[in-house]
Amino acid sequence: MVIHARGLARTFDTKRGREKVAVKAVAGVDIDVEEGEIVGFLGPNGAGKTTTLRMLTTLLKPTTGTATVAGFDLAKDAINVRKSIGYVSQSGSTASEARAGEEIVDHGLLYGISAAQATRRGKELFEQLELDGMWSRQPKTMSGGQRRRLDIAMGLVHDPKLVFLDEPTTGLDPQARANLWTHIADLRTKRGSTVFLTTHYLDEADALCDRILVIDHGSIVASDTPDALKRQVAGDLIELVLHDERHVPTAASQLAAIGGGEPVIDGRVVSIRVPAAGTELPPLLRSLDAAGVELAAIEVRRPTLDDVFLTMTGRSLREDV
Numbered sequence: 001m002v003i004h005a006r007g008l009a010r011t012f013d014t015k016r017g018r019e020k021v022a023v024k025a026v027a028g029v030d031i032d033v034e035e036g037e038i039v040g041f042l043g044p045n046g047a048g049k050t051t052t053l054r055m056l057t058t059l060l061k062p063t064t065g066t067a068t069v070a071g072f073d074l075a076k077d078a079i080n081v082r083k084s085i086g087y088v089s090q091s092g093s094t095a096s097e098a099r100a101g102e103e104i105v106d107h108g109l110l111y112g113i114s115a116a117q118a119t120r121r122g123k124e125l126f127e128q129l130e131l132d133g134m135w136s137r138q139p140k141t142m143s144g145g146q147r148r149r150l151d152i153a154m155g156l157v158h159d160p161k162l163v164f165l166d167e168p169t170t171g172l173d174p175q176a177r178a179n180l181w182t183h184i185a186d187l188r189t190k191r192g193s194t195v196f197l198t199t200h201y202l203d204e205a206d207a208l209c210d211r212i213l214v215i216d217h218g219s220i221v222a223s224d225t226p227d228a229l230k231r232q233v234a235g236d237l238i239e240l241v242l243h244d245e246r247h248v249p250t251a252a253s254q255l256a257a258i259g260g261g262e263p264v265i266d267g268r269v270v271s272i273r274v275p276a277a278g279t280e281l282p283p284l285l286r287s288l289d290a291a292g293v294e295l296a297a298i299e300v301r302r303p304t305l306d307d308v309f310l311t312m313t314g315r316s317l318r319e320d321v
């Protein structure tokens, strides 16, 4: 287990007017992450994602709870935790004046590797992350996507096996996001890294993550593969468009027989949600045919993570950042 956290909690004391109030940012979470997994940590604004990440990366002390990260105890051995992980924060960490290569080497020195080692690793990472020719460039002259990849290179210069990425693609255009997804997936396939990332983007979690943890109001409300989450909450939608409205009752009773609840009827369209449409369709089509029900069209729609999120938290994720 690369991350094993139990009851991790953090309360902040803040002031509301003159009154002192305790804000429970994270209310006691259990997190297990296996080696080689890419895990997405999702939740609406203020749900507690960054606070959890800051605790797991030793930047913030938990109020209560315990964790081992990369095999070291978070409370007793923070130094070794820090040496074993990479952390790419939301804002990035590049100072604007230095050259990209210098920043990488400085970062390596910070982690206790030699300048020669940091240069070698840095150049290798620049190649892997499509930053060839950028070694002597100032980060402020780079595009958003290039700067984000430079942030990631900095987080990887000491060759950590566990990488934390806080909203890695926020603010990038769709093409740069898709490009970064490839690089994040490569971290696992080419380097065997474990990746723990926070995101607001459901499509990102869906495309990239083996497993998704959903946090809401400081508590984890779901942990599963994207597919299982979608099946669990929403189910697939089967929609039959009939040639003849007179066949609606027959079609409806056959859909009801699948056992997914009451079919919804709208003119010549009869639909139902079922856990997994793939296995239901062949027998359904045969029995509709046998009953003489002619179809004009059939549509199957898989639920999106959006459906899942809305069902679970009653809130939608901020998609526009």
Ligand SMILES: Nc1ncnc2c1ncn2[C@@H]1O[C@H](COP(=O)(O)OP(=O)(O)OP(=O)(O)O)[C@@H](O)[C@H]1O
Pocket: 012, 013, 014, 023, 024, 025, 026, 043, 044, 045, 046, 047, 048, 049, 050, 051, 052
């Ligand atoms: N230093 C702090 N002092 C007081 N309250 C804080 C502090 N840091 C976070 N909080 C509060 O804790 C809660 C969780 O914040 P956190 O930043 O972890 O959420 P998040 O899920 O990362 O949100 P976002 O998606 O906006 O980054 C919020 O209510 C926030 O206002």
